[in-house]
Amino acid sequence: VNDHLADEVLSAHIDDQLSPAEALSAHAHLTVCAECQARLEELRSVVVLVRNMPSLEPPREFALDPRPVGAPSNVIRLRRWYAVVRVGAASLAAAFVILSVGTLYVDSRPGATPLTAASKGAPAPLLAPDGVTTASAPGAENAAGPTAPAQAARQAAPAAAQAPGGGAAFAAQSTPAAADAADQVAAATSIRPLPTQAPTPQSTSQPFIATPVPAPQVDSAAPLRVAAAIVGVLTVVALFVAVLMRHRLRAAPLRTE
């Protein structure tokens, strides 16, 4: 009776937001204190008045117009990254073409070691510069070298990796992995159309061959080949990411371009 209930207690009591203990003591006080009871009723009538405030009809529709709204931030960000990735993929593809052409040019110079080169650099030329991965069937190289002796073709077919480097611009190079040196000579000379190349391809793993070409052990195109391989892989990855992003952007309904 001494302590009247605070407004906060009365207010919470109206909303049943008192703890059980608080509610009990509030109730005990209210039963004996007419003044607090009157204050409670008064506060309750305030709440009733405010709760009966009319809900107004909005003066207009607030639906958003798609055009001036623009894309949400995530779509804008995705679009920006898509542009970056697209340019990156194109640059990588261009770099890959340049590196591939460079590799083939170095290989085609006199004194180059195309056999070792081709066997080492097999993964890189498998990638065409447009990013499409092509793997030629062993049978295809038989068609490329129709004049090859039957024996050489037979031996070359299962083991060799055919490399159509630089697209269709370059003549196919056959890479027999057979141990027989004579067959190698026969296959290589009959298939390779470039007259400037060494007549006898060298293999460092064949020490018994008396070579007419001086110092062929150094593979001068190796760094280029490695770079081409790395750039080629990056190109494929970048193209893949670009395709994924484009798909994602297509899925987003907002396209302001």
Added chain:
Amino acid sequence: VHPDPGALETALRAAQRGDVAAFNTLVVAYQRQLYNVCYRTLGSPDDAADATQDALLSAFRGLRTFNGPASGLRAWLLRVAINACYDHLRRRQRRPTDSLDALGSNDPDQESSIADRLADPGLGPEQRSLGAETARNIQEAIDRLPPDQRLTVVLCDVQGLSYDEAAQAMSVELGTIKSRLSRARAQLRDLLVEKGELPAASQRLQERNP
């Protein structure tokens, strides 16, 4: 109008991916409540419409940051609307000629337009039972509350939000809602007694216990 939860969830996810049409279904579901919160807070139909539009625009732009379930969307949208209202109030404070008081009883145009709206024949029967005069007096009393108390009373008593939802919408603790609401109600009581909207018995009691 409470939208079906499944449809709400679908529309929310689509809107988060930037689908304006999907977002507009959310707008239709919530615009009335958002507008009313803004109206009761700002006391002006034009400001309320502006604040609602601002709120919905920034809600759309920031919708991706809302990662809760669709059931929390109403409180989240209300918070965005509340922020828009605070922005409007701040802008008003920077213009002394357009103060809060000017939007109250001193502006006859304002008053009549509010009265017109309150007499809207489209309102429900129990809502119409509150006289236009009484409603205007309550609105004026609400307008005089400090912004924090005003928003709390608008959310809890005008809009009927639970303490929890109001706390969520205002990003404050439950206890803050409790105390703000009680202070707001006490002040409204005093203002309404002053305006003669509360029974005379209360007035006598008020004089006995200042």
